[in-house]
């Protein structure tokens with residue numbers, strides 16, 4: 001519980017979001033990317049607060065995601081093509097299949113997910129960033145390889161890979 005208190009204090013200090021219980025509705029906020037608003041990330045493992053350095057959100061799209069929880073790359077062909085490369089480069093393909101249809105690991109195209117939160121882009125981002133307890137390793141930069149803080153997927157890359165995954169799917173955009 002101390003972790004929650006610490007996070008609440010941090011958020012209050014930053015002026016980001018002092019209200020509690022706004023988790024579910026924070027996705028529907030107005031797109032005020034420049035106002036310094038930030039969504040609250042939580043781990044897929046147990047819903048504990050997940051702190052990600054805002055400095056890592058270093059592209060306009062990543063900043064917009066940080067403010068709104070929406071993935072601006074959904075449906076963007078260029079971003080989707082890059083996301084496909086990320087999916088291959090980080091071996092997602094080996095476990096999840098060439099079309100994210102599932103292989104030794106579950107399919108990612110929905111509409112049903114093992115972790116229901118992965119139907120949203122915020123949820124899938126958190127899963128990719130911090131992993132699960134069931135065999136999905138954390139891929140976020142600094143988490144993937146504890147011996148190399150520069151190794152891993154950046155927020156911008158994660159959003160692109162999610163855009164590619166959604167493009168393989170059944171109409172779930174994750175931004176609903």
Ligand code: HEC
Pocket residue numbers: 086087090091092093094095096104105106107108112113114115116118124127128132133134135136137139153161
């Ligand atoms: C070594 C194999 C492996 C690799 C590599 C891997 N995953 Fe996974 N992934 C898994 C397993 C196993 C699960 C199921 C985890 C569980 O049940 O907790 C999973 C679960 C997921 C889920 C949640 C699915 C659901 O139904 O809720 C997402 C999203 C995901 N992976 C995305 C990715 C992405 C994107 C990459 C590449 C950046 C990746 N994974 C790389 C094995 C892998």
